[in-house]
Amino acid sequence: MDKKSTSAGGPTVAEAMVAALADWGVGLYFGVPGTSSLGIIDAVRKHPGARFIQVRHEENAAMAASAYHKLTGKVAACVTIAGPGATNLATGLYDAKEDRAAVLAINGQVEGQYLGPGGFQEIDQDAFFRPVTVFNNTVHEKTRALKLVDMAVRRALVDRGVAQISVPNNIQKEVLDPACCPREGPPPSVRIAPDDEQVKEAARAVNAARRPVIIAGWGARGAVETLLAIAEQVQAPVLTTYRAKGLVPEDHPWHLGVLGSVGTPAARRWANEADLLLTCGVGFSSQTRVPAETPLVQVDLDPVKLGKNKETVSLWGDCAVVLPRLLKDLEAREEKGAKDEIAGQKAAWLAQIRGEADPAAVPLRPPYIMQVLSEVLPDDTVIAVDVGENGWWFGRNFRMRPGQTFVMSGYLATMGFALPAALAARLAYPERPAVCITGDGGFTMAMAEFLTAVKYDLPVVVVVLDNHELGMILVEQQMEHFPRFGTELHNPDFVDYARACGGEGFRVVRPDELAPAVTRALAAGVPAIIDVETDPKRF
Secondary structure (H helix, E strand, O other): OOOOOOOOOOHHHHHHHHHHHHHOOOOEEOOOOHHHHHHHHHHHHHOOOEEEOOOOHHHHHHHHHHHHHHHHHHOEEEEEOHHHHHHOOHHHHHHHHHHOOEEEEEEEEEOOOOOOOOOOOOHHHHHHHHEEEEEEEEEEHHHHHHOOOOOOOOHHHOOOOOOEEEEEHHHHHOOOOHOOOOOOOOOOOOOOOOOHHHHHHHHHHHHOOEEEEEEHHHHHHOOEEEEEHHHHHHHOOOOOOOOOOOOOOOOOOOOOEEEOOOOHHHHHHHHHHHEEEEOOOOOOOOOOOOOOOOOOEEEEOHHHOOOOOEEEEEOOOOOOHHHHHHHOOOOOOOOOHHHHHHHHHHHHHHHHHHHHHHOOOOEEEEEHHHHHHHHHHOOEEEEEEEOOOHHHHHHHHOOOOOEEEEEOOOOOOOOHHHHHHHHHHHHHOOOOEEEEEEEEEHHHHOOHHHHHHHHOOOOOEEEEOOOOEOOOOOOOOHHHHOOOOOEOOOOOOHHHHHHHHEEEEEEEEHHHHHHHHHHHHHHOOOOOEEEEOOOOOOO
């Protein structure tokens, strides 16, 4: 710590809080400095284990922090000022809330609390953040500061959500003796499991099923090997939710693809015809459309999500703990041709999406773009996918390879998520390529963060599907028989923009230009934008 600027007599409250957060492993802060957060920002500056990433909009700070937890399981913080800075966090924090990502928001607050009309940048932040948080408090008295830090991080980790602490400007700078502050210990393990009889009941249900099907969600990410062993044991295909795309190798003989609005016809057919579904960490999104009345064996760490229908055997626990115990009680089944059936259905689907990838069409069509990206992106790429038509095509046509990871805004489905998420990916895994797949609509919502990538030397590659439309909305207007209105986009020259920011830019207008552009962008060593002129008429 920089002793020269620490107040006489000991650290400030802000410095002690940042040090306590470092003890919890929180060292990455996204934010924008301002009057009511200067003490916090300076404490981050002085701590050797803390790193501050100055973003251009607070919403992107929260989305980056949300993506960081989704990718790593670790907590990052977003830091803002009172009032408008705090309110700007809302969308990114709601993304974390909906997707159960642990995030810490540390906000400045004005000195005099809730003085009424006429206050400058003053809102009731406790009231504002209450709907989005699992923990929400203000440091009104300095000796409670470190206990509030402990409580905030504990709740964020255990409840998998957003914790918020507001720190009044004057209290940030007061001297604090940490020895006088009560503290809390580390949180308990959340690797829980049900009792033996519940596991045996679930095994009996699976063993009795004639046509079981496994659905893997994001909550199964620590149990893929066991999940595939179960598939082999009971001769059952494995479907994934969109968010879990890539968890199961797409070339595995039991894997049948994504279930849902971007999924494969075969996955839907198997799910609808199953007499039992084994769901592992599945969120039951309306976009996945898990058959509502099919008997379930449901494994989930969130007890509120259990018991989806009256014929559910509920197993409350971590898939990584529960599934190995379930496997021990499952009876091995004789192979009766299911693998061959699945192989034939997968081959037919791959032939269909290859046929959709027209290598001659100008402007480029999204199926071709996804085919090229599937072939060219390295095996260790971290992919951040935006919301909109680009995300629809990624879910349907992109073929993930083992070693690749992707992150998205799931339940909130907020446009503009992909670029701050790509920054988080590069910070989380500095040695891995980070690629943002976005549309022109989503990119322009967050394009100022390309400057952040340049400033902090985070060489992300941004692939913009540039169709000059809010393409998904245009299709929805057509489906509901509305006229086209309000969806046209007037875009800048993204290549010139990239270069003006200090990065590199590539324009793709012909199919044979795409693969070389991606290769050059990955090798550029600086943030890069690939502007791909694509076709807004997806059907």
